[in-house]
Each structure stands twice: as structure tokens, then as C-alpha cells.
Amino acid sequence: MQFGIIGSGSWGTALAKILTGNKVRLSWCVRNEDTVQYLLRRHHNPVYLSSVDFDTSLLELTADPRVTFQNSDHILVVVPSAYLAQLFKGIPKEDLKNKKIISAVKGILPTENLLLNDYLNSEYDFSLADYYTIMGPCHAEEVASEKLSYLTFSGIDERETEEIARHFKTDYINVVLNQDLYGVQYAAVLKNIYALGAGIAHGLDYGDNFLSVFIANCADEMAAFLRKVGIRNIEVGVHDDIDPIHHRKSPNYAASVYLGDLLVTCYSLYSRNRTFGTMIGKGYSVKTTQLEMNMVAEGYFASQCIYEINRQIRADTPILDSIHEILWKNLPAQEGFRQIEESLV
Numbered sequence: 001m002q003f004g005i006i007g008s009g010s011w012g013t014a015l016a017k018i019l020t021g022n023k024v025r026l027s028w029c030v031r032n033e034d035t036v037q038y039l040l041r042r043h044h045n046p047v048y049l050s051s052v053d054f055d056t057s058l059l060e061l062t063a064d065p066r067v068t069f070q071n072s073d074h075i076l077v078v079v080p081s082a083y084l085a086q087l088f089k090g091i092p093k094e095d096l097k098n099k100k101i102i103s104a105v106k107g108i109l110p111t112e113n114l115l116l117n118d119y120l121n122s123e124y125d126f127s128l129a130d131y132y133t134i135m136g137p138c139h140a141e142e143v144a145s146e147k148l149s150y151l152t153f154s155g156i157d158e159r160e161t162e163e164i165a166r167h168f169k170t171d172y173i174n175v176v177l178n179q180d181l182y183g184v185q186y187a188a189v190l191k192n193i194y195a196l197g198a199g200i201a202h203g204l205d206y207g208d209n210f211l212s213v214f215i216a217n218c219a220d221e222m223a224a225f226l227r228k229v230g231i232r233n234i235e236v237g238v239h240d241d242i243d244p245i246h247h248r249k250s251p252n253y254a255a256s257v258y259l260g261d262l263l264v265t266c267y268s269l270y271s272r273n274r275t276f277g278t279m280i281g282k283g284y285s286v287k288t289t290q291l292e293m294n295m296v297a298e299g300y301f302a303s304q305c306i307y308e309i310n311r312q313i314r315a316d317t318p319i320l321d322s323i324h325e326i327l328w329k330n331l332p333a334q335e336g337f338r339q340i341e342e343s344l345v
Helices: 010-021 035-043 065-071 081-089 116-124 140-143 158-166 180-202 208-228 256-267 272-279 284-293 296-315 318-328 335-344
Strands: 003-005 028-029 059-062 074-077 100-103 131-135 148-154 173-178
Touching: 003 010, 003 065, 003 116, 003 272, 010 028, 010 140, 028 065, 035 059, 059 065, 065 081, 081 116, 081 296, 100 116, 100 158, 116 131, 116 180, 116 208, 131 158, 131 180, 148 158, 148 256, 158 180, 173 256, 180 208, 180 272, 180 296, 180 318, 180 335, 208 296, 208 318, 272 284, 272 296, 296 318, 318 335
Parallel strands: 003 028, 003 074, 028 059, 074 100, 100 131, 148 173
Antiparallel strands: 131 148
């Protein structure tokens, strides 16, 4: 397999560290030519996870995404969802022929309200059979410091999914396999919105007691939304037969990629969505918060996308609705959380 990565933010850099740590050769498309030259000269990303040193002999560095597409057969897309359409508009259809796309995107294309796989199918006739995802719970900063983390790889072809995942297994990264492409992506989108809400609560000076109740209700609301979009493996405590090869239970809603990722994104100080929400709760405007942060908080755009999607599927989502009103309709954060308080059980 020849891997490529599109994206040089913190998560793209973390994934490059994992692969090159396993001596995997990599075509890496970074932000600009200055970043290319810096990496070649200093062996680390000048902006993100700068403590990580790279063996640049394993890297083909470029600022042109077409180079990475043309020189790789497995391409990891690690770009904020707001920039995906712009990225792929520069990639002709023939560059995707016989390629495998591995999405590490935890968002929805904001103008299209589509997951990346649906966008690629619509614009490029790209088959879902050639699409894979890599999801958490896994903060880039903990990968940089090699703290034990779990990554979940999803794909229709279990054998190919396992072969991809094998390249990411290390002493500090455990891998889990999953075939639920839609469920893991929607869960990743939703948990970012709820984490943003957890940050707002923190900024409003709610305590741990409230936050535990808030997140428990978020978990329930998220499960209800997933059921509405057709996800079935989310009954807690219920598993299919244990896998005779790996001796693991089948994933359900309590698995790391669903409930685990929700918990860490709501609680962790590394969470950019929680940080974004905290600033909103402290009285910053959305525009000021965006200017202050150096990273994209996917939950902001996702809240509008999920609001639009939910107009069709009609899940009961009072928490998501209130967060959306705070972010997009200028509802004062304190008033929005008074609404949320009334809905919690």
C-alpha cells in the first residue's frame, strides 16, 4: 500500500507520525511550500505538534494535493469539512480511479449537508466499497506523547479494513474494526456539537454535577438521532456473537467510537470544540471566537448541517436545537441553557 495524507493540521500530523513511526513511506500534502521547506529543514511541523520529529527520508512532501492523489493508492483525507469541496474541485475524476479514500473528517460538508462519502458518490461516482473511515476517540496531542489510544477503522470490506488498520497498530495505538460507515461518521459529527455545548456550560460556570447529567442526556439524544438515520448497532449491553478470530464483542453504542468519543470530546481540555464553546459561554461572539482559535471547531458548522438534516428525519433533539439557536440565531447562551435544563432527565 502507498499511503498519502492530505492535511497538515494537528490530526494530519498525528497520523503522519503513526505511519512513519511504522516505517511506512508517505506522500504528505501540507499547507504550503513554506511548510514543505520547514519540514525538510527542521523535521517537524512548524505549527502543529512541533514536538514530533519526522524521518523525512520516508516523506514525499508537497503542497499540491494532486501529487499526493497521483502517487498514492490509499489517501487519508484530514481536512476540515468546510474546505472539502474546495479541495476536491481541484482533483479531476480520473485521479480518484482505483483509489481508496480513508476519511479522518469529523464533519459534514456545510453547503451540501453531505457526509464526504455521499459527496464523492454524487460528484465523482465514487463507490462506498472504496471508502473507509478512521475515527477516535484519539486526541492528536496524546498521540504525540505516545499515550495509549484507540482508533476505529470502518469499511464495507472487513479484510481490506483490517489490512489498512494494520499499518497504524503500534505500542501506543490499538485498532478496532467496524463496518458501520454511516454510524461512526454521524456519531463523530454529533459528539462535536455536544462537546461545544459542554464548553458553553463550562463557560457559564455550571459544575461537574450538571455536566454529567448534560452529557448523559446528550448520549441518549445522539442514540435517538442515529436510530432515525437507520443505525441499528446501538443497543447498550447487546452484542452479536464474539468474533472467533479476535475474540472481541461486536461493537454497540457503548463502544469507543460512539459513546467513548462523545465522552472524551466533552470532557477533555484538548477538545477544540469544548474550547470554542467555553469562549461562547464566557460571552465571546462566534466571530471573535473563530478569530481567536488557530484550529477549526467542526461542531460550529455541524450544528447548522444537523439542524437542516433533522428537518427531514425529525428526531427529538432539544439539546442540539438549543445549541443551534445559541450559535446561529443569537440566542443568549444563558437562556439557551435554561431551555436545556428543562429538557434533561
